[in-house]
Amino acid sequence: MAAPALARRVAGGPLWTVPLALGIVLILVPYFNLEYSIVRQLQLAMILSLLVSGLNLSLGFAGELALGQVAMYAAGAYTAGLLSVHGHTDIALQLVAAGLAALLVGVLTGIPGLRLGSWSLAMTSFFLVLLLPDVIAIFKEDTGGRNGLSGILSPTLFGRMLTPEDYFMVIAIVTVAWFAVMRNIAVSRHGTALRVLKQSPVLAASMGINVFRMKLMAYALGAVPAGLAGALFASLDLYISPEAFGFTVATTILAASVLGGSASVYGAVFGAFILQFGLNQSTDFQKYSLVVTGAFLIVGGVLLTGGLSGLARALWRRVLAEDPTAAPADRAATAGDEVPAVPGKVLKVEGVAKAFGGNQALKGVDLTATPGRVTALIGPNGSGKTTLLNMICGFYRTDAGVIALDDRQLQRMGPDRVARTGVARTFQTPNIPEGITVREAVMAGRYAGHRATVLEAVLRLPRYRKVRRGDLLEADRVLDLVGIRHLENAEATALPLGQRRLLEVARCLISNPGVLLLDETASGLDEDEVERLAEVIRRVRDAGGTVVLVEHNFQLVLSLADEIVALAHGELMAKGTPEEIQNNERVMSEYLGIDPDAPSAPHVVLADVLDDAVAEGADR
């Protein structure tokens, strides 16, 4: 069988069986009679893998530069160590307690850092590492201070003393189990939501995701494997001291994460094993471990985008003869004739004002958008269109005025609550997360509206499976509606601009929005793509959707809009049907730059443009 054909057959099967098989081999290592030094390195490499996977969750998946893994590692180790010193030697009990202690440290340190923003988290978590020896010294009565905690007893499990071989198996089983958990999170809707967050917190909030809660969840979840690693480490040498939780370990974790590929599940294992075995190749390496770690960090960060796992993925694609940048051959939109109803709501903006310092961007603007109609918002650059959109979405607070969707006032809500109330938007530059398929990117639009907990996702419980089935079915529906279902397995960021814009519309539609805000969706598209987009907007409007279109393409506006609202200098310049707007002198002079009194060519050209556009609009 040719290599690509064999690879395709393997790829078609459940891929998780490969790491599972490797995990089983690892669990059985005690039966292979390996040298003690190799067995020890394997144990330390598994412990490091756990630490790295925790960092991958917050750094690689959620995009938060958090360096506090070591503090959570120490919390786990000292919790387990102290339990043991006081006679509680059961390793299962120690693992649970250590996981919880690390979770607590993660939550307590994550809250201030995450509230302040990404660099603040890096700084607070970094200081945590520096402070650690002092904190341990403060409690030296219990922890042994800088001398370390001795007197840790050999671990037991359910009353039975563990041999070194048994203990190896415990470490391997915990590691394999954690990676199964991590894998289930990564391929679940929570994993996709984390990638959305990493791409852009603004995008995440506009999809109804509570950004702070999501970041905290990733950071706190990442603490759990660090706590487990700590407990496993404490019973390995039956001695722990502050030196084991220093800056060198923090750098090693970071280097292993970057080298293995921080946005991957199994990259943590690659990175950890290479670092662990690499650093212990010679005593020189150990002596200059910071320098060697730095070298690994540079190799991973500069030479390998996506780390070794990124490289492995690229090679795998090559074997499969796939080109990730080549989306499947484009087909014409094949949307079915029947479009399910879109439950549009009435959007009312009344007397909305906003100033940025001395710049009055909006001065008492009114706008009403109703179901089954397209309301276009036009105006010269700087007239306040995007500001109004951002205020409707909750990104800016109003200085005055009311914004309501049906009867619910939005002007005091944050962007994620506004989105959950039913406001969906696209962006001037399509905002699409990396590393996910078109289908996943669209399904992410349902994340906030249809909930299933992380635990339900990890254990694949019935509620999770039901929500997931709904995600898949609805994704089919909206991808059909916008005509890109044939691209569902393509990498979302690899699509050309026109299809990325359609993807954004699909992502909005899957949330069944009360109002759909389209921000310059046609910009940068060629004529065919604009026509395709216009067709999609008509279909949404005809299905009962409320559409607000912010657009510079005047011809498109005239062909699509039922009502046009024109702004100038943050104020209402004109409002009316396309016919009324095209005859409005202020719109002509201030927006289109045409002198309505001049009996010259521009007027005639404009009339031609408008005639064409209006004729097109009448066809619908």
Ligand SMILES: Nc1ncnc2c1ncn2[C@@H]1O[C@H](COP(=O)(O)OP(=O)(O)OP(=O)(O)O)[C@@H](O)[C@H]1O
């Ligand atoms: N975050 C901000 N801080 C300060 N000033 C801002 C901010 N956002 C917008 N403005 C100002 O508010 C005014 C309206 O800008 P806005 O971007 O809403 O206009 P627009 O009609 O969307 O323009 P364009 O068509 O170029 O996108 C401009 O004077 C702009 O400089």
